[in-house]
Amino acid sequence: MKVKLIILVPFMVLVSMVVAQQHVDQMQHQHDSNSITLELIHRHALQFTNNHPITQHQRLVDLLYHDIIRHGIMSHRRRAKEEDPLTASIKMPLASGRDFGIGQYITSFKVGTPSQKFWLIVDTGSDLTWIRCRYRCSRGDRSCTRKGRINRKRVFHAPLSSSFSPVPCFSEMCKVELMNLFSLTTCPTPITPCAYDYRYSDGSAAMGVFANETVSAGLTNGRKTRLHNVLIGCTDSFQGPTLQNVDGIMGLANTKYSFATNAAATFGGKFSYCLVDHLSHLNATNYIIFGTNRNQVKVSGNTRHTQLELDAIPSFYAVNVIGISVGNKMLEIPMQVWDASEGGGTIIDSGTSLTFLADPAYQAVMEALKVSVSKYQRVKLDGVPMEYCFNSEGFNGSLVPKLIIHFNDGARFEPHWNSYVIAAAAGVRCLGFLPARFPALSVIGNIMQQNYLWEFDLKGKRLVFAPSSCNSS
Numbered sequence: 001m002k003v004k005l006i007i008l009v010p011f012m013v014l015v016s017m018v019v020a021q022q023h024v025d026q027m028q029h030q031h032d033s034n035s036i037t038l039e040l041i042h043r044h045a046l047q048f049t050n051n052h053p054i055t056q057h058q059r060l061v062d063l064l065y066h067d068i069i070r071h072g073i074m075s076h077r078r079r080a081k082e083e084d085p086l087t088a089s090i091k092m093p094l095a096s097g098r099d100f101g102i103g104q105y106i107t108s109f110k111v112g113t114p115s116q117k118f119w120l121i122v123d124t125g126s127d128l129t130w131i132r133c134r135y136r137c138s139r140g141d142r143s144c145t146r147k148g149r150i151n152r153k154r155v156f157h158a159p160l161s162s163s164f165s166p167v168p169c170f171s172e173m174c175k176v177e178l179m180n181l182f183s184l185t186t187c188p189t190p191i192t193p194c195a196y197d198y199r200y201s202d203g204s205a206a207m208g209v210f211a212n213e214t215v216s217a218g219l220t221n222g223r224k225t226r227l228h229n230v231l232i233g234c235t236d237s238f239q240g241p242t243l244q245n246v247d248g249i250m251g252l253a254n255t256k257y258s259f260a261t262n263a264a265a266t267f268g269g270k271f272s273y274c275l276v277d278h279l280s281h282l283n284a285t286n287y288i289i290f291g292t293n294r295n296q297v298k299v300s301g302n303t304r305h306t307q308l309e310l311d312a313i314p315s316f317y318a319v320n321v322i323g324i325s326v327g328n329k330m331l332e333i334p335m336q337v338w339d340a341s342e343g344g345g346t347i348i349d350s351g352t353s354l355t356f357l358a359d360p361a362y363q364a365v366m367e368a369l370k371v372s373v374s375k376y377q378r379v380k381l382d383g384v385p386m387e388y389c390f391n392s393e394g395f396n397g398s399l400v401p402k403l404i405i406h407f408n409d410g411a412r413f414e415p416h417w418n419s420y421v422i423a424a425a426a427g428v429r430c431l432g433f434l435p436a437r438f439p440a441l442s443v444i445g446n447i448m449q450q451n452y453l454w455e456f457d458l459k460g461k462r463l464v465f466a467p468s469s470c471n472s473s
Contacts, residue, residue, distance in 0.1 A: 035291025038092005269459025343439025
């Protein structure tokens with residue numbers, strides 16, 4: 001039985017965006033070698049309870065619930081996938097999802113002709129890009145209001161788009177290439193669209209059809225472009241926990257059919273993002289850029305790079321970690337923890353909020369960090385499984401010892417102290433790690449990544465990173 005990393009909100013859904021035979025149709029002539037940019041926004045940016053913003057504590061409980069489920073599925077998802085040669089780059093808005101009530105980051109996404117705008121979760125662990133969609137339903141169709149249908153939400157109205165082209169169910173693409181994306185074998189007529197049925201770990205499901213569509217995006221030179229024949233999922237039925245305030249998922253996984261693989265291949269073999277602080281509101285945005293960054297983001301320290309192990313843990317962005325130091329002291333952690341061939345290994349993931357460490361690494365890191373906060377009163381937060389939280393009144397972050405993640409090629413990642421001693425509630429901070437029962441993946445989550453510029457060079461198999469306030473240049 002295949003298990004796919006599909007975790008929606010509240011289980012992050014795995015997604016993928018297929019760019020089949022991409023043709024870049026420019027609205028304003030040549031774009032030279034510019035990138036496409038999308039604005040990036042944190043997922044918790046618009047969440048309210050009874051018309052009031054949710055508390056930081058409520059948000060953290062929700063965030064941890066999703067993270068733990070997501071990591072459990074990640075640890076079982078290790079199957080080989082075929083990779084295509086990569087050659088290329090784009091620019092889209094990116095922001096914290098805080099005001100949306102989620103722990104991931106979101107981007108605005110324009111699809112169709114004429115284009116319709118939606119908010120999607122940006123997920124480097126997802127293959128398929130899908131959006132809420134009306135395809136089978138027509139105006140006045142009562143079946144569209146039955147339980148499980150998507151009601152009173154932003155939806156993509158497929159019949160209104162002249163570029164919407166369903167993938168035929170009899171095609172080789174449907175029967176073979178899309179099997180890993182849960183395509184169905186049902187094909188009553190040659191013109192019936194290729195359907196999918198995603199089943200999630202909580203028993204919920206998303207159903208819809210695959211289609212080729214046109215995606216509109218901005219370029220770094222201020223112009224605009226269109227990508228044609230982009231494969232999307234048109235989800236017209238969802239059963240289970242609802243997606244809160246967002247409209248779908250943008251898949252950025254290291255797979256043949258993800259948006260990252262294909263958009264980057266068109267624009268230079270790279271994509272990059274800079275994650276603003278996860279507590280930022282919607283007005284604090286940056287961009288996800290497909291292509292050369294070209295100084296779009298100011299950095300505030302040394303730029304470093306390490307090898308991207310694209311084949312070590314299929315579909316994920318793995319890095320070769322050899323150890324962690326705290327306060328300039330290398331911790332005693334067995335090398336098996338970092339060895340992907342022995343069930344360990346480390347990945348960078350935008351869809352997981354907190355950082356998971358396999359048990360031996362987790363215990364060593366926690367013991368080293370507890371010393372620096374032991375004088376503060378310990379606090380227990382309901383619904384928060386983080387081991388160590390404390391009253392942060394009078395807390396001085398400058399006293400937190402420097403935590404460094406060391407890579408086998410000599411590179412070092414030095415996260416900001418507030419990325420691992422995190423604000424959990426009013427007057428409360430926690431050591432921002434969760435344990436993973438070994439053997440297990442260690443995951444560098446998006447809070448640990450915040451206020452850094454990250455460039456994924458897929459062609460050169462290199463991860464480039466540098467500290468940044470994530471303000472645009």
